Amino acid sequence: MNINVQDLIASTPPEPTLTVNFNRVARPGSSNLTEDKFTFKITKTIKTTCWNIQENVLKEISSDQSRIFFDSEAYMVQWQLELICDGNKLGEELLYHWKGHRALKGYSPLPPDIEEHRPVDRIVQWSEPALFFHAFSQPIVVCLGKDVEFNAMENHLFLVRGELPEEVHLYEVPIEGKHLRSRAVFLIVLPGKRKLVYWFGALVPIEQRQNIVAKARPHTQLKQWQKSWKEFALQETEENSEGSKDLNDFLNSSDYFHLSPKKDISEFSPRCFYLNSITGNFQATEIEYPLRTQSIVAPFPFLKTHLYTANQPALFLLDNFREVWLWKGVNDSNSDELTKRFQKELELALELAEKYVREKIKLVSEGIVLRLAEAYQEPLEFKHIFPFWE
Numbered sequence: 001m002n003i004n005v006q007d008l009i010a011s012t013p014p015e016p017t018l019t020v021n022f023n024r025v026a027r028p029g030s031s032n033l034t035e036d037k038f039t040f041k042i043t044k045t046i047k048t049t050c051w052n053i054q055e056n057v058l059k060e061i062s063s064d065q066s067r068i069f070f071d072s073e074a075y076m077v078q079w080q081l082e083l084i085c086d087g088n089k090l091g092e093e094l095l096y097h098w099k100g101h102r103a104l105k106g107y108s109p110l111p112p113d114i115e116e117h118r119p120v121d122r123i124v125q126w127s128e129p130a131l132f133f134h135a136f137s138q139p140i141v142v143c144l145g146k147d148v149e150f151n152a153m154e155n156h157l158f159l160v161r162g163e164l165p166e167e168v169h170l171y172e173v174p175i176e177g178k179h180l181r182s183r184a185v186f187l188i189v190l191p192g193k194r195k196l197v198y199w200f201g202a203l204v205p206i207e208q209r210q211n212i213v214a215k216a217r218p219h220t221q222l223k224q225w226q227k228s229w230k231e232f233a234l235q236e237t238e239e240n241s242e243g244s245k246d247l248n249d250f251l252n253s254s255d256y257f258h259l260s261p262k263k264d265i266s267e268f269s270p271r272c273f274y275l276n277s278i279t280g281n282f283q284a285t286e287i288e289y290p291l292r293t294q295s296i297v298a299p300f301p302f303l304k305t306h307l308y309t310a311n312q313p314a315l316f317l318l319d320n321f322r323e324v325w326l327w328k329g330v331n332d333s334n335s336d337e338l339t340k341r342f343q344k345e346l347e348l349a350l351e352l353a354e355k356y357v358r359e360k361i362k363l364v365s366e367g368i369v370l371r372l373a374e375a376y377q378e379p380l381e382f383k384h385i386f387p388f389w390e
Helices: 005-010 206-216 218-225 242-249 304-308 336-361
Strands: 018-020 023-025 041-054 057-060 068-070 074-085 088-099 121-124 141-143 156-161 169-173 185-190 195-200 233-238 271-276 283-286 315-319 323-328 369-374
Touching: 005 336, 023 074, 141 218, 156 218, 169 218, 185 206, 185 218, 195 206, 195 218, 206 218, 271 336, 315 336, 323 336, 336 369
Parallel strands: 068 141, 088 121, 141 169, 195 233, 323 369
Antiparallel strands: 018 023, 041 057, 041 074, 074 088, 156 169, 156 185, 185 195, 271 283, 271 315, 315 323
8 A cells, every 4th residue: 555644634725716618717705816927817707697497498596595505406506707817808708507406417408599519517516616606696496305395384404505795605504403514504494483594503603604604695695585574584593502492393403413612623524545456556535625715614525425425335434533444445345355345445444544653643642433334324424424314
């Protein structure tokens, strides 16, 4: 095994590189801005148009509804924008095919007046590139199900995702306590009580709370969208506070794992490495996070789908600061050759994980625990390293 564990731990995941039609673009809101004559800046959005894809037909969405998506549907988004570099202005256009994570695969025609061979960036919910969110003047909202099924009189639970205020967005999750996270912020809609409630996990930094409530202000998008919510009171509550306990009537708190409020873990971005020998040599490849910014901690930079969409049986090493996890996929193959190869990879993965733990112990004052997780049998503590698990 030729993996240098010290280098693996010391490495810093880079921010994503943004491009518009092969032109490098500075990321709005990022503190890591590149100042040179080859990097463009986005000066303004000229127009953003959205279409809902219904039975292979595009239905244009009105501008006041264009930031509302549903996770069982798919959409086309046309973003017309202006760039500038070294005094030169450039008009550009990007086309996105956005698919909710519960939507069926399907064909989509191009919007009117678009050339037939125009490139389309196909993206899926939970893995959108950072640039996508800058096409909208306000945070986008993704609701469960389909548009025609939405009931504004029911309670709703939205996970607030994204670290930069310009990239904050809302994903609705089933309104159950098991989806709460001590490192996350949620926005809860309670029509019966006529209020919107920000729920802050115990390990959410003050700066991130301010970025969400005072700068991104996703609650204003909800109020503008649903007229019956416009006059709802806005409240804030913290995990385990009296206000949070009042929500127990709306949240089934079973399967809820509470993290103790330790500052060190709240300042750590978890890491996930895909372990494999596809190239012939055993290697560890870190999972990229499309919204990563070096100046702000990312509490949930990887997804359950990273584990389960990899070729199985797969192996992943997850670093959650004081816990290091080795996740093992399921080997359903009848191939003796594959079984032998996976057994060898598993031995190497265990060796790597043990070395990783020993090196981390040298860096922190307390001990590091190595834990194992198997596919479909993951404990609750493991599931809560991810933003959503179902």
